[in-house]
Amino acid sequence: MSSDLTAEVQQTPTGMRVLGAEKLDYRFHYISPVFDVSHAKLAETYKPWKRVLIVIDQMDYSSDVAGIYKETIDKYFAHFSIPVAWKIIKGGEINKNMDTFNDIVDFMDSEGLVRKEPVLVVGGGLVTDVAGYACASYRRSSNFIRVPTTLIGLIDASVSIKVGLNHKKLKNRLGAYHAPMDTYLDFSFLKTLPIGQVRNGTAELIKISTCADKRVWDLLVKHGKDLVENAYGHKEGAEHLLAAAEEIEKKGIDVMLKLESPNLHELGLDRVIAFGHSWSPTLELTPKVPLRHGHAINIDMAYSITLAHKRGLLNEAQRDEYFNLVTSIGLSIDHECFNEELIVIATQAIMKTRDGKQRLAIPDGEFGKCTFLNDITDEELIETLKVHKAFVKERYPGYEGVDAYVDAGDLGEDVKTFLAAKEDGSNEPESMKKNGVNGVKKAAVAAGAVPVGGSGKLTNGETGAIKVAA
Incomplete structure (x- = not known):
């Protein structure tokens, strides 16, 4: 019987060690x-x-x-x-x-x-x-x-x-x-595909291009709104968009593969494609009706752009280019649940999956390049959030994004039925129950975050395993 596994058995002082690698081909x-x-x-x-x-x-x-x-x-x-x-x-x-x-x-x-x-x-x-x-x-x-x-x-x-x-x-x-x-x-x-889902998926292309491919970024800036509204050229009369769409799609996938194929098991934790995925995992399920994934990660990315600008990694024109693109498409850039407490908790939670470091992917000097931050204090996170919310309020007053929340297609049942189940807790999977701020704290702490008090500050004297009621 043959195998694509190559390995050697080494003798050790206490026994044996097997070193091997298995072929991956898809x-x-x-x-x-x-x-x-x-x-x-x-x-x-x-x-x-x-x-x-x-x-x-x-x-x-x-x-x-x-x-x-x-x-x-x-x-x-x-x-x-x-x-x-x-x-x-x-x-x-x-x-x-x-x-x-x-x-x-x-x-x-x-x-x-x-x-x-x-x-x-x-x-x-x-x-x-x-x-x-x-x-x-x-x-x-x-x-x-x-x-x-x-x-x-x-x-x-x-x-x-x-x-x-x-x-x-x-x-x-x-x-x-x-x-x-x-x-x-x-x-x-x-x-x-419903346009809300096309918009939702476009956030992933923005994620890739912002930190990894300037050409895709420039094409999205030029064509993004039309691409979303016309299903990337597949709507009748939109054939003129197909060439740009194909270049964006293929380059986006190619970049993703080149970034991920050496690290498919996520052994390396400095991941460019983790841009937008630091605070969004906690945010996504927090509202009464959950956010669509693309909207949640774009709120995360928009906040990261504010952080990059505040740190001098992006200039004002670059910051504005980002916000103009994503709002023209209809993606969310802020949310009432994206608050000081959530920011601190989500940062602690994501560090548990990143070997104790923040590893915050962020554009470096221009779109298409990336660096990783590990030195952001809670105070800087909160101050950046204040700057972010003030900027959004001034520049985009009343803006909330388009089709930001999941619908029946995303959920698998009618939204009203889903909300009714939330109220009494019946017939609802645990993974989809409403969190709210307190629920976010419980879920994040249960997943390994450091507990925080109501002020958003880390509490003292709380150590060891923390069990949270379902």
Whole structure:
């Protein structure tokens, strides 16, 4: 039996040590439309298996991938005489849980999935994350092929090999590193994606370009508003945007891969693509209705731009260019829950995942370059927040962002139903329960943050494990 694992066994004074490296090999394909019968590449993968098992998400709301594309996919595989077995799961954050995981595992088991046979996973971040985790777990490792259908899925999640699900109050607490065999990148899916989700995904492109690619940044400054409003050139009459969109998309993914491929297991903690992800993990679920991910990270990034300007790393013109771009697109730049207490708690919480350092990614002198800060005091964080809020209030009075909060498509159920469940705590996954300021403190402290008092200052004399009631 052969293996792609190369290793050596060394003798030690107390026993043995194994040193090894395992080969990682997965591919990306730009094919559009991927389910057009003129493109046989995907079908050829499944011909030897004489069938395809598909996991896809479906909702009764705006992001019904199965409802829009199931017939097209059926016709595609029928053209190549490949039978299809479907597993249609409910989408939305409330379904990113162990119940959905078990449902997918039961499907693979009932269909007699062979270990090397690749499951085809089609849809947004929920289905690719949970189905990917199910494949990572099934028979300890099963293959899958990924076809992301959202902009965040295409730009951001497609590059990562992280898969997982939510547990209790914590997002993505259970998971694995498990690369798909192939990822098919088809940006024509954007023509059926709601504009709120296009805007949401654009925040990830802004993240990449701000600290890693000046060319993409300049193209977004020039075309960003039109790209969002016209699905990156895929709306009728917007074909003139396709060339710029393709350059942005491909360069964005290329930059992400070059940054992440040497560090897919996140062993290196100074990560350029962590820009926008220091305070947003705590902020995102704090409001009564959670913020969309792209809006949460843009609030984080906007605050970071204020910090960079305050420290002299960006000039006034650069600061203004950033804020003019993101507000023209409709992304949020501040929130009432983004306050002094949250800033201090979130900083402490993120340091627990960054080996005790802040490692705050921030643009360095110009867009497209990055440095990392580790010396910011609580006092500077709070003073910067005051400067940030004063600037936003003066320059963008009354501005709140467009479609900033999750809708039924993001949640997996009607928002009113979701809010009603929050009030009495019934039928709601722990990972989606309302936090509020006190809840943010509890969740962050439970995840490892240093406790703080109501003033936002670190409290004294509190050590050891801290248990928080659910």
